[in-house]
Amino acid sequence: MFKASKYKDTSAKILFFVCAGLSVVAVFGIIGFILYASVPAFRQIGVFNFLFGTVWAPDLYNNGLASADRVFGILPMIVNSLLVTLGAIAIGGTIGVFTAIFLVFWCPDKLRIRYAGQNKFLQKVVSCINKINLRTIFDQIIKLLAGIPSLVYGFFAIEIIVPMLAAINPEGVGQGLLACFLILAIMILPTITSLTKNALEAVPEQYYEGALAMGNTKAQAVFRVVFPAARSGIISALILGIGRAVGEAMAVIWVCGNRAVFPDGLFSYIRTLTTNIVMEMGYAPLDLHRPALIATGFVLLIIVLIINLSMNLVPKEFKGKRGNKVLSGEKTEIIYRKKGLVPEILKYVSMTLATLVAVILALIVGFILVRGIGGLSWHFLFGRSTNADPTLVPAFAVTGYVILFTLIIALPLGIGAAIYLVEYAKPGSKVVKVLRTFIDTLSGVPSIVFGLFGMIFFGDILGLGYSVLTGSFTMVLVVLPTIIRSTEEALIAVPVSLREASYGLGASKVRTIFKVVLPSAFPGIATAAVLSIGRIIGESAALIFTVGSILTFGGSPLDQGSTLAVLLYTLSVEGLEKDLSYATAAVLLILAFLLNMIVYFIERRVKKRNK
Amino acid sequence: MFHKQKAENTENQTSTLDIFDFSGENAITIKDVDLFYGEFQALKKINMQMPKYKITAMIGPSGCGKSTLIKTLNRMNDLVEGCRVVGEIRIGGLDIYDKRVDLSALRKNVGMVFQKPNPFPMSVYDNITYGPRTFGIKKKSTLDEIVERSLKQAAMWDELKDRLNKSALGLSGGQQQRLCIARALAVGPQILLMDEPTSALDPISTGKIEDLCEELKNDVTIVMVTHNMQQAARISDKTAFFLLGEMIEMGDTEQVFSAPKHPETERYITGRFG
Ligand SMILES: Nc1ncnc2c1ncn2[C@@H]1O[C@H](COP(=O)(O)OP(=O)(O)OP(=O)(O)O)[C@@H](O)[C@H]1O
Ligand SMILES: [Mg+2]
Secondary structure (H helix, E strand, O other): OHHHHHHHHHHHHHHHHHHHHHHHHHHHHHHHHHHHHHHHHHHHHOHHHHHHOOOEEOOOOHHHOOOOOOEEOOHHHHHHHHHHHHHHHHHHHHHHHHHHHHHHHHOOOEOOOOOOOOOHHHHHHHHHHHHOEHHHHHHHHHHHHHHOOHHHHHHHHHHHHHHHHHHHOOOOOOOOHHHHHHHHHHHHHHHHHHHHHHHHHHOOHHHHHHHHHOOOOHHHHHHHHHHHHOHHHHHHHHHHHHHHHHHOOOOOOOOOEOOOOOOOOOOOOEOOHHHHHHHHHOOOOOOOHHHHHHHHHHHHHHHHHHHHHHHHHOOOOOOOOOOOOOOOHHHHHHHHHOOOOHHHHHHHHHHHHHHHHHHHHHHHHHHHHHHHHHHOOHHHHHOOOOOOOOOOHHHHHHHHHHHHHHHHHHHHHHHHHHHHHHHHOOOOOHHHHHHHHHHHHHHHOOHHHHHHHHHHHHHHHOOOOOOHHHHHHHHHHHHHHHHHHHHHHHHHHOOHHHHHHHHHOOOOHHHHHHHHHHHHOHHHHHHHHHHHHHHHHHOOHHHHOOOOOOOOOOOOOOOOOOOHHHHHHHHHHOOOOHHHHHHHHHHHHHHHHHHHHHHHHHHHHHHHHHO | OOOOOHHHHHHHOOOOEOOOOOOOOEEEEEEEEEEEEOOEEEEEEEEEEEEOOOEEEEEOOOOOOHHHHHHHOOOHHHHOOOEEEEEEEEEOOEEOOOOOEOHHHHHHHEEEEOOOOOOOOOEHHHHHHHHHHHOOOOOHHHHHHHHHHHHHHOOOHHHHOOOOOOEHHHOOHHHHHHHHHHHHHOOOOOEEEEEOOOOOOOHHHHHHHHHHHHHHOOOOEEEEEOOOHHHHHHHOOEEEEEEOOEEEEEEEHHHHHHOOOOHHHHHHHHHHHO
């Protein structure tokens, strides 16, 4: 009996290692298969002509080039992708960083509105407002922004941002470069804000206190001491934001204007690498056009990999964990002595920008809900769907299926990988470093690239075609890093004393993990599952070419269909019915909101329990 | 986070030693034990015997190696990376660092209670049956019996019999610690290791645990680390004094407290009683 349990221990270890190693396989698989499918394009077009060609004319009649030669040059799109990213990071990065500073240092826990009047009702209202925990609400706003599907952002962009820009542009055009800047800036805001917040909170308290002790004002301490100390963490946040902006497809698809040329102004129509793929994949003939689009994805993937790997060049100091370094006396002098008005001004900048973020969210949510809920009818939600009269029923079914299959596969794999990393691997060892790098890399791969990989590997090579299964397998790779990360955090939070107690009773490692550690980590794992569900519901770029985008659904896992988010895409692209688009967007938004609430309540329960 | 080191070595061998025989006079015999954390030597040439069905107290200033020694007795040190034990520790007739010794069987015979109560976040019932289930007991009636017996042994049956299915986290600190003792007793250990079991508790709970220990020594041998001199004097039969990784002296508790042989012991005890 004892020997059997030891045998189980070893085989369990191997099993967990395999789960963890899957990320490595996935990254190589994605790079390899996309390269493999791009080779025909590189061969026939030539790598140089492809990368540096300035004309993209995939159809014989495109761009008026009625010649026998199709031309595939992506340089304008490379330039556009980099340009929109630069704009997005300049705007979104600034707002995000300042918002984080506001949240950490100035956001009051509670509002203190005074009301001296006699009106009973107003008194009640004021006391209610004063009870609200502002900091929590702001945190939730950031999380909600992060949970809103890209397509809803895209929808917001075309419905709100573009008309607004058109109003200020004398030529009356709203689409183009500037619109892309703005919507991408909003998209990457939550990532940058929350990571910057972590970095700021990781700066040792002594820095801040030390600065105050030297006679600094709070603003001076924050901007002259804490902020520089959090530098490397903030830079990492910005790099991550850059990676997301380059790879984003759906938020810009309707507002970029879609012309593959170099821009000549803020309202110039452009096309990015990502939009190129989404726009043309649907009808691209297999011979050369499709490989050329896949090759576009390969170039995008390489750009993103380079960006994300450059993260490793950021010095590690203060990135993440709470350090305990004490400033050397000399340096202290230099830093603390400076005085000036600038920090005070920056303080107000951070307050203003944080308010702006709240306003933007209110705008997005408000506008879509107000217009969308009107279009929601019993029939649209639950009625029979036909091509002429589409309803959400097939989309609900497909989305549910994809969630089910994805989680059934991804949860065990992700949990297994996390168990290996936390319970078995030596912390800081080479194996862990390699695995971490690959998991991070996987999490940085753009959705559209996942979509291409799924289409090539699960769809073409494994022969699953457009189907729920193809989409689910693809989504497994998309959500795996999230599940691993959250589970890891949950496992680490399980007190060592519980493990000791279990070992002390003679329990084996496997038993300890399954009976004591995992149950204690359950809320964290549940959070991971909910986050994954959110990701699946909101995902579009990875699903359009794997699950498909037709309006009906046969009901089998091998059938194609479209998930809610993809349906929003189809409805808007085909301009079927504006009200239905709004209604679908509203449903997506409500779901994102509900999932956020669930995560919030799980986390709150955990916090309470730990007290 | 947790690395099996020596435990892993035992995975490949052929025959296992899992029969402990406690018929001898001493439950534990420690011979020339050195312990290293990497380069650092935390225990130096420790020699001692712990008589059966007695309470042995280990006292000494912080960092002298009491916890380290108590953890070597059920090989919890296996979990510490870079920890190396030299010498011989015999428990129930086996050299427990023999590669063939079955770790689960050792820990079944040598239970442990930790400084901070660490009940699992499960029901009272599941906490107590965790150990027995580890060793393959599945029958509900047997488990019920074990729960009742262990709780009675830990003098908690009356307190808890109506809330067996409630979460153990709802208990008070003192109750939690006694539950942990009951949990350890459930697998029928011969030896109970306790590392400062009352230091996180209030005086009343402490008293209850001390009474419990007196009760328990009819069935088990207890080794207890404590910083509380009164506690050591009150309940232990033997006392061992440690300093900087060495055992300075060990003897009958009365003798150690009234007429310590070693000046360092005297200084420590009078200082702590003072
Ligand atoms: N995991 C470890 N790695 C390295 N050194 C350790 C480790 N655990 C303990 N030590 C060192 O070994 C020595 C003995 O520690 P131990 O915890 O056994 O002392 P103690 O007598 O129990 O002290 P206390 O009364 O404070 O609990 C100390 O110097 C300690 O720093
Ligand atoms: Mg100790």
